[in-house]
Amino acid sequence: MDHEVDEVARVLLQRMGDSSEFIQKAADRSLGIMVGTVTPARAMTAFMAIGVQHRNVLVRRCTAKHLVTAMERMGAEKLLSGARATTDVLVSTLVKLAQDCHPDTRCYGRKMLNILMSHRKFDRYLKQSVPSRDLEDVMATVKQKVSAWQEKCLLYASTEIASIRLNIPNLSISHSSSTESFFRRTSLQTVEETEQLKELFRLLTATEFQTRMEGVELLLDHCKSSPQFISTNITPIFDIFVLRLQDCNKKVNQRALEVLALMTPILKYALHPMLVSLVTAVTDNLNSKCSGIYAAAVKVLEAFIAHLDNAFLLQALAQRVHFLSGQALLDVTEHLSVLVESVYPQKPQVVKRYTLPALWFFLENRVLRNRSSKVRPVVAKLADTLYQVMGSRLKKYAAKQLPCVVKNLCDILDLNVE
Incomplete structure (x- = not known):
């Protein structure tokens, strides 16, 4: 069945975006059977090519879920034994999933990264490559989650011991779902x-x-009448609300974006814990063919700039550049130029750490050559804004990158190549 995996995965993943829960469950079950019967590497290739970049949040969630199974079947040893380029693609894919707007997808992404991180070959991979800032952040999160899990285990063990010593019934910790x-x-x-x-x-x-x-x-209504109630429960509420920002129904999708724009001035900094998830969902909507959804997404970004910490927002948007295309890429780059001007005077290190890698990404030859002509003006604006605030230091930092980066930077800014 290996030769049919691509087509089967494509059809079944498409069904995961169906509004019928019955069809979703059937498609998910079929994908599980497929992963268990075909070559794991073949299944991984199909999922990574079709599902990871999909706009529908449920499709990405399903993809991540079955990728975990395929990776567990292959094992870290084999996963890390491939060519360097293959490993780079795998790691970047897992980082993307670990930063997804859906909490389940993030959980699956971190679980897969943890599979790799637990193997000795992963340390060798890190030494041979320069890990991206995203990878470092996700690795820190994974380690933090593991530490929290260990603490919970210790708490459980101490409870067991206490119950034995005191000769009282076991004070077991509930294993019910997080919602319950x-x-x-x-x-x-x-x-x-x-x-x-x-x-x-x-x-x-x-x-x-x-x-x-x-x-x-x-x-x-709750946000207007009792913003403290929403702020106190921001994570559980927005873990669910963020799904409506990519709802399969266009009316719900658009209205959710409009509501987010209205709530932002009220909640302000209370949104920061959910900013990465929100930015991911909102920027994905910038490629929508529905003019109402696109306009609503733009308004959300404008509200974010006006009412949230621009340093946090710049970081979240800069990290999205590598995963976007089309109009979304253009709009995000435009907003980055605006944010650089406001952030650099107070926090120059944030601009250097997050915006410069985005600029280097654009200035590589293949990016400027393969993208549409619309990209060049927005890249030129971003480069010019950075040059205005950083001066000659921008060229100094560019000199540490590939030669084509310096050449394209000087070309786009009409500077002399030294």
Whole structure:
């Protein structure tokens, strides 16, 4: 069946974007069977080519889920034994999944990275290459998650020991789902708040698009009437709301973006913990063929610039450049130019650390040659803005990159190559 994997994966992953939950479950089950019967490497190739870059968040989630299975079947030894270029592509793909807007996809991405990180060959790979800033950030997150898990295990063990010593029934820690345990923490919330959250989650995750629309409107009402309630529960609420920013129904998708633009001036810095997920979802909408969705996404970015910490926003947008194309790439680059001017005077290191790699990405020969002519003006604007704030230091930093980077920088800024 190996020769049919690409077509089968394409059709089944497409079905994951279907509004019918029954069809989604059937497609997911079929993909699981496929992964278990074909060559793992063949399955991985198909998923990475078709599902990772897909616009639909559920397709990416399903892709990540089955990639985990394929990687576990192959093992870290074989995964890290390929050519350097192949390993680079694999690692960059996993980093992208680990930064996805969907919490499950992020979890799968981190799990796959953890599979590689636990093998001795991964240390050798890191020594032979310069890990990207994204990879370093995700690795730090993975290690942090592992540490938290270890602490939980220690807590569980100490509880077991205490129950034995005191000769009392086992004080076992609940293994229920995160959603159920979340609702049981009533010591931190009033019963009324818990009921409000349950209702909000029910509406936002409903099957009918009209009901999901009601959930979006209810979230806006809560934000206006009780912003503290939303701020306190920002992570669980927005982990679900962010899915509506890429809803399969265009009306829900557009309205969710419009609501986010309205909530941003109210919530302001409370949105920072969810900024990466929000930026990922919003920038994906910049390539939408629906003019209403595109316009709403642009308004969200404008609201972000006006009301959020621009240094955090610059970091999130700069990291998206490598994963975008088309109009989304143009718009994000335009906004980066605006952010550089406001961020550099206070935090020059942030600009150097995150914006310069984005500029180097553009200035490589293949990028300027293969992209449409529309890219050159926005790259020129970004380069000019950086040159205005950094001066000759920009050329100094460029000199440490590939020779073509310096040449293209001087060409685009009409400077002499030294």
